[in-house]
Structure formats: C-alpha cells, structure tokens
Amino acid sequence: MNLNLTLRVWRQSGPNSPGRLESYEAKDISTHMSFLEMLDVVNERLISSGKEPIAFDHDCREGICGACSLVINGVPHGPLKGTTTCQLHMRHFSDGQTITIEPWRARPFPVIRDLVVDRGAFDRIIQAGGYISVSTGNAPEANSVPIAKEAVDRAMDAAACIGCGACVAACPNASAMLFTAAKITHLGLLPQGQPERERRARNMVHQMDLEGFGGCTNFGECQEACPKNISVETIARMNRDYRSAVLTDRGEQRAAGGF
Amino acid sequence: MGWIRSFYRSTVGKKIVMALTGIIGVGFVTGHMLGNLLVFSGPEAMNKYAEFLKSNAAFLWTLRLTLLAAVGLHVHAAWSLTMLARAARPAGYDRQVTQISTFSARSLRIGGVILLVFLIFHLLHLTVGNVHPAFSPTDAYGNVMIGLSVPAVAAFYVLAMAALALHLHHGVWSLFQTLGWNHPHINPLRRRLAVLLAIVIATGFATIPLAVAFGLVG
Amino acid sequence: MELNAKVPGGPLAEKWDNHKFALKLVNPANRRKYKIIVVGSGLAGASAAASLGEMGYNVLCFTYHDSPRRAHSIAAQGGINAAKNYQNDGDSIQRLFYDTIKGGDFRARESNVYRLAQVSVNIIDQCVAQGVPFARDYGGLLDNRSFGGAQVSRTFYARGQTGQQLLIGAYQALERQIGHGTVTMVPRTEMLDLVVADGRARGIVTRHLISGKIERWAADAVILATGGYGNAFYLSTNAKACNVTAVWRAYKRGAAFANPCFTQIHPTCIPVSGDYQSKLTLMSESLRNDGRVWVPKAAGDTRAPGDIPDADRDYFLERKYPSFGNLAPRDISSRAAKQVCDEGRGVGETGLGVYLDFADSIKRLGEQTIRDRYGNLFEMYERITGENPYRVPMRIFPAVHYTMGGLWVDYNLMSTIPGLHVLGEANFSDHGANRLGASALMQGLADGYFVIPYTIGDYLAGTKLEKIDADDPAFLAVAGEAEARTRRLLGVNGTRTVDSFHKELGRILWDHCGMARNAAGLRSALEKIPVLREQFWKDVRVLGSGEELNQELEKAGRVADFLEFAEVMCLDALQREESCGGHFREEYQTEEGEALRNDEQYSYVSAWEYRGEGAAPVMHKEPLGFENVKLATRSYK
Numbered sequence A: 001m002n003l004n005l006t007l008r009v010w011r012q013s014g015p016n017s018p019g020r021l022e023s024y025e026a027k028d029i030s031t032h033m034s035f036l037e038m039l040d041v042v043n044e045r046l047i048s049s050g051k052e053p054i055a056f057d058h059d060c061r062e063g064i065c066g067a068c069s070l071v072i073n074g075v076p077h078g079p080l081k082g083t084t085t086c087q088l089h090m091r092h093f094s095d096g097q098t099i100t101i102e103p104w105r106a107r108p109f110p111v112i113r114d115l116v117v118d119r120g121a122f123d124r125i126i127q128a129g130g131y132i133s134v135s136t137g138n139a140p141e142a143n144s145v146p147i148a149k150e151a152v153d154r155a156m157d158a159a160a161c162i163g164c165g166a167c168v169a170a171c172p173n174a175s176a177m178l179f180t181a182a183k184i185t186h187l188g189l190l191p192q193g194q195p196e197r198e199r200r201a202r203n204m205v206h207q208m209d210l211e212g213f214g215g216c217t218n219f220g221e222c223q224e225a226c227p228k229n230i231s232v233e234t235i236a237r238m239n240r241d242y243r244s245a246v247l248t249d250r251g252e253q254r255a256a257g258g259f
Numbered sequence B: 001m002g003w004i005r006s007f008y009r010s011t012v013g014k015k016i017v018m019a020l021t022g023i024i025g026v027g028f029v030t031g032h033m034l035g036n037l038l039v040f041s042g043p044e045a046m047n048k049y050a051e052f053l054k055s056n057a058a059f060l061w062t063l064r065l066t067l068l069a070a071v072g073l074h075v076h077a078a079w080s081l082t083m084l085a086r087a088a089r090p091a092g093y094d095r096q097v098t099q100i101s102t103f104s105a106r107s108l109r110i111g112g113v114i115l116l117v118f119l120i121f122h123l124l125h126l127t128v129g130n131v132h133p134a135f136s137p138t139d140a141y142g143n144v145m146i147g148l149s150v151p152a153v154a155a156f157y158v159l160a161m162a163a164l165a166l167h168l169h170h171g172v173w174s175l176f177q178t179l180g181w182n183h184p185h186i187n188p189l190r191r192r193l194a195v196l197l198a199i200v201i202a203t204g205f206a207t208i209p210l211a212v213a214f215g216l217v218g
Numbered sequence C: 001m002e003l004n005a006k007v008p009g010g011p012l013a014e015k016w017d018n019h020k021f022a023l024k025l026v027n028p029a030n031r032r033k034y035k036i037i038v039v040g041s042g043l044a045g046a047s048a049a050a051s052l053g054e055m056g057y058n059v060l061c062f063t064y065h066d067s068p069r070r071a072h073s074i075a076a077q078g079g080i081n082a083a084k085n086y087q088n089d090g091d092s093i094q095r096l097f098y099d100t101i102k103g104g105d106f107r108a109r110e111s112n113v114y115r116l117a118q119v120s121v122n123i124i125d126q127c128v129a130q131g132v133p134f135a136r137d138y139g140g141l142l143d144n145r146s147f148g149g150a151q152v153s154r155t156f157y158a159r160g161q162t163g164q165q166l167l168i169g170a171y172q173a174l175e176r177q178i179g180h181g182t183v184t185m186v187p188r189t190e191m192l193d194l195v196v197a198d199g200r201a202r203g204i205v206t207r208h209l210i211s212g213k214i215e216r217w218a219a220d221a222v223i224l225a226t227g228g229y230g231n232a233f234y235l236s237t238n239a240k241a242c243n244v245t246a247v248w249r250a251y252k253r254g255a256a257f258a259n260p261c262f263t264q265i266h267p268t269c270i271p272v273s274g275d276y277q278s279k280l281t282l283m284s285e286s287l288r289n290d291g292r293v294w295v296p297k298a299a300g301d302t303r304a305p306g307d308i309p310d311a312d313r314d315y316f317l318e319r320k321y322p323s324f325g326n327l328a329p330r331d332i333s334s335r336a337a338k339q340v341c342d343e344g345r346g347v348g349e350t351g352l353g354v355y356l357d358f359a360d361s362i363k364r365l366g367e368q369t370i371r372d373r374y375g376n377l378f379e380m381y382e383r384i385t386g387e388n389p390y391r392v393p394m395r396i397f398p399a400v401h402y403t404m405g406g407l408w409v410d411y412n413l414m415s416t417i418p419g420l421h422v423l424g425e426a427n428f429s430d431h432g433a434n435r436l437g438a439s440a441l442m443q444g445l446a447d448g449y450f451v452i453p454y455t456i457g458d459y460l461a462g463t464k465l466e467k468i469d470a471d472d473p474a475f476l477a478v479a480g481e482a483e484a485r486t487r488r489l490l491g492v493n494g495t496r497t498v499d500s501f502h503k504e505l506g507r508i509l510w511d512h513c514g515m516a517r518n519a520a521g522l523r524s525a526l527e528k529i530p531v532l533r534e535q536f537w538k539d540v541r542v543l544g545s546g547e548e549l550n551q552e553l554e555k556a557g558r559v560a561d562f563l564e565f566a567e568v569m570c571l572d573a574l575q576r577e578e579s580c581g582g583h584f585r586e587e588y589q590t591e592e593g594e595a596l597r598n599d600e601q602y603s604y605v606s607a608w609e610y611r612g613e614g615a616a617p618v619m620h621k622e623p624l625g626f627e628n629v630k631l632a633t634r635s636y637k
C-alpha cells in the first residue's frame, strides 16, 4: 500500500536569508522507500515542475557516515530509535500523515541552505584533543599491550559515534556533551589513550564551550536521539576526567600559560 | 588562580559547582526540615532548638556564610548556564518532542526561580521578620504559627515545597552524573535516592504550613 | 606514452627495503617549503595527509564532504587483512601476497602486491596505537576472522564497523595535524580539474560547494585519493557522492587509466525493492562465515523458505565449491547467484535474490553468539527490509561494490603525469581483476601511511620544480574551462532530471558491462552511451545558480563525467577477450561455466590514453611478469 503524505519542510535559500516552513504533497510513496528516497522522489517532482529541490545532507545512506540530519516531527532522525534518517523507512509512517522536517538547530550549526547545516564545530573539537598523539611509524607491535575485552567493547560502544550532531539537535540546551564525551570515553578507556587523557578532556571541553554549545542539565534527550545509542554515562566519564584534569594538572596548565 | 577561573568559565566546571553547592543545599534542607519538625513537639522544644542554633555565633555565621556562598554560586551558575543554553539555540524548532527527559528536569529552571523567590521571602519572613505581621526574634515557634496562619503565605510555602520536590527529584539524581559518580552498581540507586529525598524532604516541610493552615498544631 | 613501472630490482622480498634505501630524501628543514595537495580524505587521503603533515610538509587536503570523517571508507564493514599470523594458522607475508595475486586472477603487479603484504603488519600496529578498538579475545589479544578467498584467519575487525574505526583513526591523526597547522583542510570543496604545467602536475581547480567559487590551488605535487567509480552504475554499494570526476579529469590531462572494466560485484547485498531505489546496501561478507547460501532446487518454488525441506534446497556454493563453500571469492559467488537466478530459481518478489540462511548456525551456536557477531548487521537488515533475519533467512543479491581499475601508477604510486600520485581505490595497483575482501582498507592505508611518505620525497628531491603560482596562465586557462562547463550545465535548461540520466546510464552498464559481458552487448552499450550523453547535454535540467549550494549542479557534473568514462569502461571490457576475476566474458568460459583466462595474450594491464575530444583513446599495455608465483587456474573447488 502506498502513502499520501503532507510534508512541511524548512526552506532557506542561504545562510543569511530568512527561512520558512513550506508545504508539499508527497503522493504515492511506497512503504519500502527510505525517508531520503521519499525526499528524492519529492525532489524529482519539484524539478520537473520547475521548482528548486530541497537541499539535505546525505551520502552513505547506510547509517554510518553521519551526513544525514533531519528533525522529523520534532525528533532528530525521526521516530525509530537507534536509526539514522537514511535508514528510516516509510513503513513507520501512516497514510495521510503530516510530517514536519526541520534542520538541526543550534548556534554552532548555522543553516547553510534548507536542511543543510555546518557541523565544522565538531571537527574543531576533535582538533583540540580528540586523538592519540602517535605519528606514523612510531607504533609498537600491536599485541604488545593486551587490552581487556570489556574495555575494548566499551570503547567501541563510544567510538561508534558517527558525528551526526543529533545529540546537539535533541538537547534542549543544544549541548554537544554526548559527542565530546563519546570521544573522550573511547580514547580514555584504552591504555594507549592514558598519557593524554586529562589534557584531552580539558582541551576538548574548552573547545566545545568556545564553539558556543550549551551545558548539560542531564536531560538525556541526546542519548534517545543518538542513532548509535551512545550512553550518557560517557558524559559522567568526561566530567570526571575534566575535573581531575583541572584539579591535578594545574602545574602543567600554568606552564602552558593557563587557559 | 587562573585555573579556578578557567574551571568556572567552562560549562562542565559550572555544572560541577552547581552539583557541589546543590549537595550543601540538600544537606541543609535535610537538617532544617528535621529541625522544623520540632514544631510538632511544641513551643519549648522548637525555641530551645532555635536558641541552641543561635548560641554559637561562630557556628551560626559559618553556616550562614557557607549557605550564602553556596546559594550565590548555585544561582549564578544556574543563571549563566541558562543564558548559555538560550544563546546556543537562537532559533527554535517549530515542533520539538521531548522523548525521555523528566518533567522534573524540564521544570528545573522555573522551579529554581520559585525557590529563589521563596528563599528571599522566607528569610524576610522568618529570619529578619520585616514581612512578618508579629515577628519576635526569640519566639521561632510563634513566628511560624502566626506567619503561616495567613492562608496565602501557607499556600506559597506549599507551592515552594512542590518546586523543591521537583528540584530534588532531578537534582539528586543528576548530581551523581555531574560529578562523574556513575557506576553500573550505583546507577539504579540514584533514582531511588532522588525520589526518596524529594518525597521525604518536601512532605516533611509541607506538613508544617498544612498543619498550621488546618489548625492541627498550636 | 611510456609505461615504466619502475619496479626495483632484486629478489621480491627485498625490493621494498632496497628501494626505500635508494629513494632520495627531503631534508626535514626543507619539507615545509614543499606544498602538497591531497585530494580526498578517505583512508588513503587522510592517512597520507596526516603522515605528510607529521613529516613537516605543507599539506592542503580537499574533500567535497563537510568533514573528512564522512569519506566513503567509513562504510567498510568487514575488516582489514594483515599477515600477522596471530592465529598460528600458517599465515605469512608470502601467503597474503599469494592469496592476493591469486584472488586478483593474476592480473596485478607482483612487486606492488608483495609490498602491500609486507606493510600490512605495520598498519595494524599503527591503528592500535591510534586507539582503533579492534575486537579482542578474553586474553586481551587481537582477534581475527576469516574472509572470502583465504583459508587462514587474518582479518582484523571492529564489530561490523571496521572502515569506520580505521577512518576515525586516520581522521583523528589528520585533525591533529590540522590543529598543529601542518595540514590545511579545505572541506566542501570539489576538485573539478587538474593543472599540468611544463608536463608536471602543479595544482588543481576546485569549486567551493557553498559559495560556488571556482578556485585555483598551486603546489609542488598532487595526490589523488578520490576513491572508486562504482557509481557509474547508479546503483551500487558506494556512497551517493562517489564519482569518477577527479581521476577522469586527470585522465583527460594525460594520466593513463588502467583496467577501467575491472569492477567488483559483491555477492551479499540487499536486493533492489523498487525503481525509487537510490543505492544498495552491503551486508558484510563476514556473514558468509556462518550463513549458508541457498535457493530452491526447483524453479518456481514459491513456498516460504521455512517450508522448503532440506532435500528441496540447493546450497549451490557448497555444492560447486566444496573446499571454500560459502566463502568462495566474491566474483565467483556473485556469478553463481546470478546463474541460479537466471535459471528462474531466485527468491523474493523480484526473483532477483538468494537466501543467506543462519538457521543452522543459530541452532549450533545459539542466537546470542550470532547476535554478538553480527548484531548490528542483522539490525540493519531488519531496518531496511522489515524482516527479522533471526527468524527468516536473509535475501541477498550481488551489487556493484568496488572498482579495481583506476589511474595507472608505477611502483612509486605516480601516474603517467609526473608529480601526480594516486592512492587507494582511485589507482589500479594491487587487486588485479578481483579484490579479496578486507584488502581495500589495507591498500588504502598502506598507500597513505607507508608508501607515499617515502616515494613522494624522492620525487620532490629529485625534481627541479619551477616556481609557479595560481595566477599562472596554466591555472587561469583550466579555471576558465571549469567555469564554462558549470555555466553550460546550468544553461541547458532541458526537461529531464540529472538522476534520470544517471539511472539510464546505470541500466546500460549493468546490462552490458556488469556481472557478465559479451561482445555484442558491449558494442550496443558503446552505441547507446554517446547517444545518451548527447541527450544529456541537450535536455538536462539543472535549476538554480552556480553561486550557491546547488546539489543538482554537483550531481550533473559528476554524471557528465560518468557519461564520458562509461565508454572507456566498455572499450576496455571489449578488448579483453578473456574472463578473469570480476571481468566475465560469456564467450570465454569453461564447460562448467567457470571463467576462462587467457594468460598467453591478456597477461597485461591495459592503460588508456586520452587523445582529445572526439578522438578514440589509445590503449597501452604493461605486460605482467610473474617470477614468484606460478600462474594457475584459479580453483576454489
């Protein structure tokens, strides 16, 4: 059975132009389509009728690149838990439904056009310390440091983050804590990540703040929206690492000119 | 001392300050609530207790200053975080559906404002006495009885206690997370502790205005 | 055009070490003075840019994505090979080398493949040090799984997200260098053309995807790590934006294009569900470790899979290839699936599908074990199809997945244009006519971390580079062409959407240059493609302007290049009158329907040279010598 839907889509022609929600009919939509395929079909029809298609970010369409990013009926990535927009299929919608589609909303994620936002802030947070400083060729033999399976499994849970920004979009404070904490947790759980653990937490948190994201009130919305089910427990870990960074690393900070 | 500034300037640092000052607050309200329940033991018990508290000036002022600092920091951090959050989303959604956050979490800020207003009123009412109809610096028991016999005042006290309950319901659970005290073994206890404290403290306090209003004491 | 592979002398095992010693070095203090452009930030590009930045070069890295972390490498699921022999099952550099050469059906260059096997072990060390959370056993040591085409367990993996974790590792290394200022990242910027001056690659021309600005960038050397062109087929497992533009433009500026017809069709993808389908989703090959592939014995058997008794099932891979069974290499498994579907025994609504059944493994190992191994893949399958693979068998069908062909490079990974280096899937180097599972990640990282940092120094130190800046007439001319092309695309103002042309091209290629090819089909494709191309330039509709984010314009440029490229692909398939690896010519098969290779005449790399608009390209041959392996019929029986 095919669906007839009404879409209300945020249209904005450029970063500095005003935007508004516009309505479109999406007729005869197969339930096997993915949400983005539904938008493809709508776009094809828009082009045919001489109207500019709706711009949205996407690439892999299999839930891993983190490019897709829509707030669907008030929920980032739509109603299905643990699922990106590109993997959301139309069978989860019903005939006659009205679907509101908006971009991620946060000051550090300015709208570029329609549903496309700039998430460069995330890269800058990683630049501030989301890595292990090992240059190519410096690595010891891979099995020289055994790592408990449980630790690796938990590190992997956190490392699964795709950098989509749904956590920011969902958070009432537009906080980037879950994204930042996921990286701090991934690296902080591994022996290789220990030498820089505290410095990493401190620098990443400061960058996160500089970008203008909000703080955390422990609402938990981020975890619900996260397509990779990253747990807010990572945030607790980040808070801990940050706290000890500031309390124990003072000398180093002063040496570095303070923050 | 640059590190303190930098710590407090960060969102995580501010939040940690809120949690620590929150703990002071929770400690205080617990003790204060237990002490206040002495109204049910009559004027003597209550006034003796009040006198005892005031007998040691050093203790009293340490407590007062600590509380003042805690409230000051707590409110400042709350204000500042709220402003940061506002600034972080200048344009809101047409539709936003919250999926999991509790009512207590979402009402934290407005509840905080109610608590602040309450606190100011309360101090003027029962400590300083200038909004009290018949304040007596030596008769704490009488102050409470007379003060709360005004129905509107009693109602406001009860409302504030509702705000307190919500604040504690989220706050006590949340502070573990903020301070990084989360462990799979502790996590299930966090919510229970929060519910317990919220109910016990708020009802403990609320019984007093209710009892006075309905004439069950005095 | 001369194809000098510059393979160093000496015994195979010592070539790389000797070569590294012979390569000229750039003094660390001078590196900052050299500007290197890296186009692409996938595994190959990010690892190269990060490594070169660490060494002190002045690196500019381009991607059309908003962040390097989105490169298509992120989607690789199954794993990465390395000859660590941690499982003590007889693996060695020699064996990985041999498996790769044999897997590629003896159409790859021995020396490159051997080097790949050698550095594979360093890759794992590097990645672990970066914090890549590879799976481990309870003793805390690294775990391995086996992959198609190998009888040893040498694949390292991070759940079903190996590519993601490796890319994140390289991305973090890259971001670190960006933070240190050694690498300048230029995101949301698409390379539209290569600038060649005085016979050397000296820079690129790009379009900024948000402002639409056409920009010129000069450098001392250019590296392309722009991935594969599987999207020529429209439907493939590649990300939507994957394209041929960068390498195609380089080809038109003088780089030889090698083996363009070598395409890999992956056997385990989710079947097409309708004509709106925008891409195909891969189900990792690792599933074949525990899943059994079957179809009903009788054509037209429409019973539900659970109602078909064992006696009426044909486990065709196990039947035909008893020693490799469900783990037969990709080309072979794909073709076998196509065969049973051609016989009318395919399953699902379209009849284009075979079952991948886990019932036996669930019975043997328990559902929890299967969940631990493949949980996320099963979830993905269920999300897409709405069916629960723990209960009903998965349906799978082959899909275009990887392109072994690419720009021709020598042992130093330099193309036929001096100064233009090509890494990763964009080059043709190591996989011959068929790539083994889990070797693309290995190759991309080998190229980026461990080969190019050495070989590019040799080029820079050994070349006298004239000063050139981006206002040089060579740059202005190329930029002018790029602008004109953009204007032309916007100016057609026809009636058909870009996608409709792309779909039509995909259909032509899939039908005639897909899993099975024949001369008649290829000839008809070669007639249809120019017609379609002409229609495209007459009738495509691209709305909006060039001075803004215009996703249709981006697509249009890419499809225009596919429409040109497709012809060379078919020409290449037509000239290769043999079947090898992913290239199956129906005319050349054994009685049992297996590929029939012709080593006598076709043991070469075909390298196509552009001869100008409208002129037929010319094919050159790099003969492949095999001194260390015996050419054998590839048998997985």
Ligand SMILES: Cc1cc2nc3c(=O)[nH]c(=O)nc-3n(C[C@H](O)[C@H](O)[C@H](O)COP(=O)(O)OP(=O)(O)OC[C@H]3O[C@@H](n4cnc5c(N)ncnc54)[C@H](O)[C@@H]3O)c2cc1C
Residues within 6 Å of the ligand: C039, C040, C041, C042, C043, C044, C045, C062, C063, C064, C065, C068, C071, C072, C073, C074, C075, C076, C077, C078, C079, C080, C081, C162, C163, C189, C190, C191, C192, C225, C226, C227, C228, C237, C238, C239, C242, C243, C245, C246, C282, C401, C402, C423, C424, C425, C426, C437, C438, C439, C440, C441, C442, C444
């Ligand atoms: C679904 C799937 C699963 C796979 N699984 C495995 C596996 O398990 N094991 C394995 O070994 N291999 C696997 N592969 C293959 C492997 O992932 C790829 O071959 C490999 O990642 C390619 O890496 P790359 O760096 O060469 O290119 P890509 O990762 O594709 O990167 C290309 C980069 O170039 C940039 N780019 C391209 N053109 C331009 C341009 N014109 N201008 C600017 N930038 C440009 C892109 O933005 C991108 O950053 C899989 C492939 C797919 C499709």
Ligand code: HEM
Residues within 6 Å of the ligand: A215, A216, A217, A218, B015, B018, B019, B021, B022, B023, B024, B025, B026, B029, B071, B074, B075, B078, B079, B081, B082, B108, B109, B111, B112, B113, B115, B116, B119, B167, B170, B171, B172, B174, B175, B176, B178, B179
């Ligand atoms: C006086 C007025 C008060 C105001 C304006 C106020 C405001 C707030 C706000 C806005 C928050 C959430 C901060 C955030 O995460 O963004 C908060 C948290 C909290 N408050 Fe208050 N509050 C007040 C009084 C109190 C009192 C009296 C107590 C103790 C009884 C208290 C205990 C807490 C606790 C424990 C938290 C949680 C801290 C955390 O999540 O780590 N607050 N308060």
Ligand code: HEM
Residues within 6 Å of the ligand: B029, B032, B036, B050, B053, B063, B064, B067, B115, B119, B122, B123, B126, B127, B140, B143, B144, B157, B164, B205, B206, B208, B209
């Ligand atoms: C119904 C509930 C309450 C009653 C009946 C009550 C009663 C009193 C009384 C009688 C005093 C004066 C003590 C004295 O001067 O000897 C007092 C002081 C005070 N109360 Fe309450 N109180 C209540 C709730 C609260 C709450 C919820 C808070 C905090 C959020 C609070 C905070 C204070 C503070 C800070 C003081 C001043 C202590 C000092 O003298 O330094 N009270 N209260």
Ligand code: SF4
Residues within 6 Å of the ligand: A160, A161, A162, A163, A164, A165, A166, A167, A168, A178, A179, A182, A222, A225, A226, A227, A228, A229, A230
């Ligand atoms: S934490 Fe989750 S929601 Fe946030 S960026 Fe990562 S994957 Fe997306």
Ligand code: F3S
Residues within 6 Å of the ligand: A170, A171, A172, A173, A174, A175, A176, A177, A178, A215, A216, A217, A218, A219, A220, A221, A222, A223, A232, A235
């Ligand atoms: S929703 Fe926001 S408030 Fe914290 S727990 Fe998540 S970041």
Ligand code: FES
Residues within 6 Å of the ligand: A057, A058, A059, A060, A061, A062, A063, A064, A065, A066, A067, A068, A084, A085, A086, A087
């Ligand atoms: S398009 Fe890649 S995650 Fe959705």
